[in-house]
Amino acid sequence: DTEVTQTPKHLVMGMTNKKSLKCEQHMGHRAMYWYKQKAKKPPELMFVYSYEKLSINESVPSRFSPECPNSSLLNLHLHALQPEDSALYLCASSPQDRGAYEQYFGPGTRLTVT
Amino acid sequence: GENVEQHPSTLSVQEGDSAVIKCTYSDSASNYFPWYKQELGKRPQLIIDIRSNVGEKKDQRIAVTLNKTAKHFSLHITETQPEDSAVYFCAARSSGAGSYQLTFGKGTKLSVIP
Numbered sequence: 001d002t003e004v005t006q007t008p009k010h011l012v013m014g015m016t017n018k019k020s021l022k023c024e025q026h027m028g029h030r031a032m033y034w035y036k037q038k039a040k041k042p043p044e045l046m047f048v049y050s051y052e053k054l055s056i057n058e059s060v061p062s063r064f065s066p067e068c069p070n071s072s073l074l075n076l077h078l079h080a081l082q083p084e085d086s087a088l089y090l091c092a093s094s095p096q097d098r099g100a101y102e103q104y105f106g107p108g109t110r111l112t113v114t
Numbered sequence: 115g116e117n118v119e120q121h122p123s124t125l126s127v128q129e130g131d132s133a134v135i136k137c138t139y140s141d142s143a144s145n146y147f148p149w150y151k152q153e154l155g156k157r158p159q160l161i162i163d164i165r166s167n168v169g170e171k172k173d174q175r176i177a178v179t180l181n182k183t184a185k186h187f188s189l190h191i192t193e194t195q196p197e198d199s200a201v202y203f204c205a206a207r208s209s210g211a212g213s214y215q216l217t218f219g220k221g222t223k224l225s226v227i228p
Contacts, residue, residue: 031214040201040221041220041221042203042218042219042220042221043158043203043218045215045216048214048215050214055214056214056215090157090158097214098209098214099146099207099209100145100146100165100166100207100209101146102148102160102163103148103160103216104160105150105157105158105159105160106157107156107157108157110155
């Protein structure tokens with residue numbers, strides 16, 4: 001099973017709202033990632049969690065707040081977003097955060113900020 | 115850091131013909147090279163990958179070749195079908211410092227004309 005699941009599939013939120021994106025994997029992977037993808041662009045790394053600890057924050061604004069409650073779950077809390085934050089948010093996982101390991105993506109959450 | 119260049123940006127082929135997408139990378143410490151296929155509105159899907167100790171890998175109609183000396187790798191799709199139409203991303207992962215992330219190429223939009 002190489003499945004990463006994400007909820008919700010679509011999200012529309014206002015600039016004053018607070019919402020959360022959720023990601024789950026049951027492959028026993030110890031690294032999980034959040035990416036942002038704009039149309040016609042490659043995925044852009046936001047955060048990396050390794051063994052449930054934040055290992056990388058790619059200078060992401062504080063209005064994005066990641067959380068890893070356990071080894072299978074990854075959340076992204078959203079607050080006071082801007083219209084330019086509208087994008088496809090992808091979660092991914094891999095066995096480890098380093099090395100020649102496969103990385104699998106979830107289906108993504110299509111976020112629209114109004 | 116790693117830099118991955120991908121060419122061409124768009125590619126149109128007749129059904130049944132072959133398609134080749136090429137990528138170059140800059141970091142000689144890179145040792146893992148995956149290829150992702152992304153259909154419109156869907157997740158990037160890992161279709162094939164190659165590690166630096168292998169020169170070629172094949173899976174049915176798709177194959178990847180790696181030339182470590184020249185620092186380039188290529189995706190070959192034979193007997194193309196309309197369902198191969200998608201955006202393809204190459205990526206590279208270094209074994210050196212900062213090896214937590216995949217560096218993606220900018221993508222190739224492949225159109226297979228029936």
